[in-house]
Amino acid sequence: MEQDTQDFAAEARSFLDAHATKAPDRAARTWGQGDDSMAYFSSLPPEQEAEQVRRAREWQRIRYENGFGWITGPPEYGGRGLTPVHDLVYDAIESEYDVPDTGVLGVVGLGMIGPTILAHAQPHIKERWLPAMYRGDAIACQLFSEPDAGSDLASVTTRAVREGEEWVLSGQKVWTSVAQHSDVGLALTRTDPEAPKHRGITAFLVPMDAPGVEVRPLRQMTGGADFNEVFLTDVRVPDDHRLGEIDGGWTVALTTLMNERDTVGSEGAGPVAAALSPDHLSALMRATWTWDDRALRARLGELLVDVLATGHLNARAQRSLRAGVAPGPERSVAKLMYGQNLTRAAHFVGDCLGPRLIADTGQWGTYAWSELLLATPALRILGGTEEIMKNILAERVLGLPKEARA
Amino acid sequence: MSADASGLRELRASVGEFMAAKSPEEAVRKLMESEPRFDPDVWSQAADQLRLPALAIPEEYGGDGFGPVELGVVLEEMGRALFCSPFFSTVVLAAQALLASGDSEACARHLPGIAAGRTMATLAVAEEGGSWDPALISTRAVADADGGWKLSGRKGFVIDGTTADLILVVARTVAGPSFFAVDRAAPGVTAEAMETLDATRTLARLTFDAVPATPVGPDGAGGRIMAKVLDVASVGLAAEQAGGARRCLEMSVEHARTRHQFGRPIGSFQAVKHKCADMLVQVELAEASAREAALLAAGDAPDFPVAAAVAHACCSRAYMVAAMENIQVHGGIGFTWEHPAHLYFRRAKSSQLLFGGPAIYHERLLDRLGI
Numbered sequence: 001m002e003q004d005t006q007d008f009a010a011e012a013r014s015f016l017d018a019h020a021t022k023a024p025d026r027a028a029r030t031w032g033q034g035d036d037s038m039a040y041f042s043s044l045p046p047e048q049e050a051e052q053v054r055r056a057r058e059w060q061r062i063r064y065e066n067g068f069g070w071i072t073g074p075p076e077y078g079g080r081g082l083t084p085v086h087d088l089v090y091d092a093i094e095s096e097y098d099v100p101d102t103g104v105l106g107v108v109g110l111g112m113i114g115p116t117i118l119a120h121a122q123p124h125i126k127e128r129w130l131p132a133m134y135r136g137d138a139i140a141c142q143l144f145s146e147p148d149a150g151s152d153l154a155s156v157t158t159r160a161v162r163e164g165e166e167w168v169l170s171g172q173k174v175w176t177s178v179a180q181h182s183d184v185g186l187a188l189t190r191t192d193p194e195a196p197k198h199r200g201i202t203a204f205l206v207p208m209d210a211p212g213v214e215v216r217p218l219r220q221m222t223g224g225a226d227f228n229e230v231f232l233t234d235v236r237v238p239d240d241h242r243l244g245e246i247d248g249g250w251t252v253a254l255t256t257l258m259n260e261r262d263t264v265g266s267e268g269a270g271p272v273a274a275a276l277s278p279d280h281l282s283a284l285m286r287a288t289w290t291w292d293d294r295a296l297r298a299r300l301g302e303l304l305v306d307v308l309a310t311g312h313l314n315a316r317a318q319r320s321l322r323a324g325v326a327p328g329p330e331r332s333v334a335k336l337m338y339g340q341n342l343t344r345a346a347h348f349v350g351d352c353l354g355p356r357l358i359a360d361t362g363q364w365g366t367y368a369w370s371e372l373l374l375a376t377p378a379l380r381i382l383g384g385t386e387e388i389m390k391n392i393l394a395e396r397v398l399g400l401p402k403e404a405r406a
Numbered sequence: 407m408s409a410d411a412s413g414l415r416e417l418r419a420s421v422g423e424f425m426a427a428k429s430p431e432e433a434v435r436k437l438m439e440s441e442p443r444f445d446p447d448v449w450s451q452a453a454d455q456l457r458l459p460a461l462a463i464p465e466e467y468g469g470d471g472f473g474p475v476e477l478g479v480v481l482e483e484m485g486r487a488l489f490c491s492p493f494f495s496t497v498v499l500a501a502q503a504l505l506a507s508g509d510s511e512a513c514a515r516h517l518p519g520i521a522a523g524r525t526m527a528t529l530a531v532a533e534e535g536g537s538w539d540p541a542l543i544s545t546r547a548v549a550d551a552d553g554g555w556k557l558s559g560r561k562g563f564v565i566d567g568t569t570a571d572l573i574l575v576v577a578r579t580v581a582g583p584s585f586f587a588v589d590r591a592a593p594g595v596t597a598e599a600m601e602t603l604d605a606t607r608t609l610a611r612l613t614f615d616a617v618p619a620t621p622v623g624p625d626g627a628g629g630r631i632m633a634k635v636l637d638v639a640s641v642g643l644a645a646e647q648a649g650g651a652r653r654c655l656e657m658s659v660e661h662a663r664t665r666h667q668f669g670r671p672i673g674s675f676q677a678v679k680h681k682c683a684d685m686l687v688q689v690e691l692a693e694a695s696a697r698e699a700a701l702l703a704a705g706d707a708p709d710f711p712v713a714a715a716v717a718h719a720c721c722s723r724a725y726m727v728a729a730m731e732n733i734q735v736h737g738g739i740g741f742t743w744e745h746p747a748h749l750y751f752r753r754a755k756s757s758q759l760l761f762g763g764p765a766i767y768h769e770r771l772l773d774r775l776g777i
């Protein structure tokens with residue numbers, strides 16, 4: 001096992017050496033030089049965004065063709081058949097290189113929908129979609145939320161009615177990330193309105209180019225439009241695109257949600273990581289002459305305790321995984337903390353910068369932080385709000401009684 | 407030597423059982439009003455049956471040669487039970503100070519007795535103001551004509567200072583802060599118990615009046631040794647705090663499940679549920695930071711000083727939050743003398759401030775990070 005991951009790591013390195021360049025050492029990065037973007041969500045003009053998606057697909061294809069696109073996937077669907085540990089090893093090595101950001105494919109599609117298809121779809125549907133997704137050809141989105149079903153996801157009302165070997169879907173989805181680039185979506189629909197709400201739901205894979213699917217961008221408070229409304233009007237989906245049992249879609253949803261909470265808690269690499277980096281924050285304090293401000297130092301100390309302790313929590317969860325033990329509540333706690341830490345970091349930075357956060361002076365590394373600040377509210381909402389995460393921890397981990405529900 | 411996962415589980419189980427049998431709440435309450443504040447029989451059993459004082463002392467000095475990870479497991483269990491014993495002062499403070507001094511003669515003289523549970527020891531650093539910064543001490547040691555040393559001054563906040571046989575004192579010499587070993591029975595030593603917020607851990611004021619003292623480690627190396635000792639000790643304390651915080655959470659959850667108001671268990675009210683979830687978040691962070699720091703200490707990793715500072719700050723806050731909210735979840739009953747919640751509250755606050763408190767430990771973290 002030990003030897004095996006070492007061979008694997010060496011193989012990953014030679015692959016990356018051949019196809020990518022080494023990233024500059026983050027610690028050696030100098031303040032005031034390079035890109036100072038702090039964007040968590042993209043707010044690029046459409047042509048640039050299309051180019052970014054193209055590069056993401058291409059890099060995913062290169063990974064896949066070299067055996068690093070789906071490290072844990074079963075070989076019969078194009079995966080490598082290795083363990084989550086190999087995945088961690090690869091991620092750690094890849095983070096030393098400059099490679100295109102594949103978030104558009106990875107976060108929702110490969111991180112959440114892929115595992116759900118693998119667990120619940122029929123074999124020929126897995127063959128149809130999984131290799132395509134992991135090869136970067138098909139982007140997937142999560143068609144769960146609706147205007148009246150957010151935290152209370154089981155109240156979805158999008159209808160699916162059977163007509164022979166097909167189902168006809170009608171309704172409205174909302175907040176759908178990457179729908180504008182997606183080839184397929186996983187939709188939760190109501191198939192039995194009479195049943196208790198968790199029991200009348202069915203899940204379908206919806207090809208996004210099917211007639212009747214309409215995607216309308218929603219502008220976010222960051223200015224960009226990463227998420228969308230998706231209207232489904234008499235969309236016909238074959239029965240073999242159903243995941244799981246008829247009226248058994250809640251089980252399917254739980255698979256996705258579990259993976260979602262795992263995916264969201266991980267520390268983002270790239271520019272956002274700078275917001276939580278002691279080196280970066282201390283450089284900022286020097287640059288803003290707040291270095292010896294006692295009140296700010298005390299706050300930075302408190303913030304860094306949480307940032308570093310959250311890192312320890314993640315490290316321990318990974319170590320459990322390596323030892324073949326299922327981690328406990330660490331990932332859920334880490335997700336909660338990640339949103340809070342970034343939020344506090346963004347406000348801390350604002351207090352160092354003062355007016356330079358509210359109007360652009362053109363100075364490097366100042367107004368750029370406003371992009372991160374504006375993204376932070378989302379991190380306390382997406383993938384289960386803070387309040388919902390606390391309910392989950394209290395009820396599922398601590399075993400407290402369920403809330404009284406209508 | 408280090409134990410594997412199942413070894414650690416066994417250690418935890420056996421220490422946990424010992425605590426349940428020897429340190430139930432009644433025992434803690436009885437001891438916190440007696441002198442000494444620990445039960446000598448229980449202490450010898452801990453030494454003879456479980457070899458707890460020997461656990462983290464190197465084999466060459468009569469110990470079992472385990473490291474900070476195993477020590478952390480023991481301290482977590484002791485923290486859960488508010489175990490009244492000289493373990494923290496003797497094994498965590500004094501023994502670690504001896505080891506950190508690099509003085510093999512002093513180690514050979516004192517550690518075997520500590521490992522066997524026969525010698526009780528402590529560390530005297532802070533003075534009137536309570537600061538653990540060796541730069542701020544005024545206790546002095548001077549060499550006399552025949553090559554011996556005489557130590558004079560006053561120390562405060564000395565854990566188990568009235569009962570320890572061996573006192574390691576940080577005193578100023580011409581060369582700077584230095585470590586000395588003092589025998590409590592030596593002429594010129596007086597010890598007086600201080601009144602304490604947390605009655606389960608005694609603190610004393612010690613006066614030294616030209617007391618014969620033996621140097622430990624190089625003259626003037628006290629600052630360097632103290633930095634190391636404080637890291638190791640705060641990680642030990644962090645483990646104890648994590649254990650206490652976990653116990654507070656368990657008490658709250660148990661109560662929230664069974665106490666009914668308005669016809670439902672109070673744990674079904676979201677305000678209470680979220681309090682418990684917040685406590686869980688704190689406890690998870692505390693355990694992760696304390697255990698990770700112990701692991702880094704065991705590996706002598708360069709990241710250890712940062713991790714030690716994180717563990718100290720994180721566990722101090724986590725325990726305080728858990729101890730406060732535990733009382734809130736219990737309502738009026740939580741505010742009674744009879745309920746154990748206040749014992750944890752007292753321990754949490756006094757542990758949080760023992761080495762100086764938030765203003766000091768946040769600065770220490772920044773300092774370690776080079777900020």
Ligand SMILES: Cc1cc2nc3c(=O)[nH]c(=O)nc-3n(C[C@H](O)[C@H](O)[C@H](O)COP(=O)(O)OP(=O)(O)OC[C@H]3O[C@@H](n4cnc5c(N)ncnc54)[C@H](O)[C@@H]3O)c2cc1C
Nearest residue numbers: 142143144145150151175176177378381382383384385387
């Ligand atoms: C950037 C972003 C991307 C997203 N991407 C996707 C996506 O790709 N696909 C998708 O399906 N969805 C997506 N979502 C939707 C997301 O999952 C929901 O926004 C989220 O679950 C909250 O639902 P809601 O917005 O309807 O808020 P509501 O459920 O209306 O909540 C409003 C407030 O009430 C609180 N609240 C609700 N119920 C309770 C309760 N029981 N106890 C205590 N408080 C409660 C909430 O915590 C919140 O503070 C995305 C959201 C964001 C912000």
